[in-house]
Amino acid sequence: MEYEQIRCERDGPFMIVTLNRPDKLNAYTGQMGAEITDAFERADRDDEVRAIIVTGAGRAFCAGADVSGGAKSFDTSGSHGAGVFSSAGTRSGRFVEAIFNCRKPSIAAINGPAVGVGITMALPMDVRIAARGAKIGFIFARRGLVPEAGSAWFLPKLVGLPQALRWCLSGRVFEADEAHKGGLVSEVVEPNELLNRAKEIAHEMTAETSAVSIALTRQMLWRFAGAPDPFELLDIDKPMSIERGGHADVREGVQAFIEKRAPAFPGKVSQDMPSQYPWWRGAQKQ
Secondary structure (H helix, E strand, C coil): CCCCCEEEEEECCEEEEEECCHHHCCCECHHHHHHHHHHHHHHHHCCCCCEEEEEECCCCCECCECCCCHHHCCCCCCHHHHHHHCCCCCCHHHHHHHHHHCCCCEEEEECCCEECHHHHCCCCCCEEEEECCCEEECCHHHHCCCCCCCHHHHHHHHHCHHHHHHHHHHCCEEEHHHHHHCCCCCEEECHHHHHHHHHHHHHHHHCCCCHHHHHHHHHHHHHHCCCCCCHHHHHHHHHHHHHHHCCHHHHHHHHHHHHCCCCCCCCCCCCCCCCCCCCCCCCCCC
16 A cells, blocks of 8 residues: 555664654544554564554644544545545554554554544554643544544543543543553653654563564453453463463573573564464454
């Protein structure tokens, strides 16, 4: 896919995805959603990519959906509203699935305003950091809409139900420091340090870890965080640990520990996932 509304670049083992409509404050369209979907699916397939960083061009991360169509911007009976919710293909609405299912960790580097879909798109990512001065808002109730992109599921998991209710029911815009205090972002940094800090975090997560272990771990944590008890997980993690125990990754991890050196894990996400993966209902083997 040729990208028009995002940029997608490689920086060593990291894929940097930049929302790229700076003249519109990177306002979201269905086409942008389709391009984000494609970028994450590409990263998922590419064993050379270890992590994805998402940021925005110019002074915004994403100032919400494109409302340049006026009062009918969300009315799909018109061309503008249809373009907000879809694109020439059928992939725009799948960006949440693509981010959530991606076997590589992702980081949102929120460099400026992130409002509406501009912040909900960051919720399925594993880490969120923000530039000082960035403004965030779950403004749906103030537009007559409802929280979208799965945010009514993601947000309470990340910040707790009371905080999610407070932000969503008021629909107000708040500062990055409040997002940090509420647990939505893990840290607030100076704007000129944001991207480098995101790369540092990506390096921490990938430099001495197994790509296969990371892929499995993020799915286990996300998918079992709300489980009512640990028993289904116990049925999965024991046989998975036994199967992984015979893999070259584990031999290398133990040997590197004994020899006091950094490990060089040989396992590839594209071909070394254990037989238990994916374990959830309706999933297709990859």
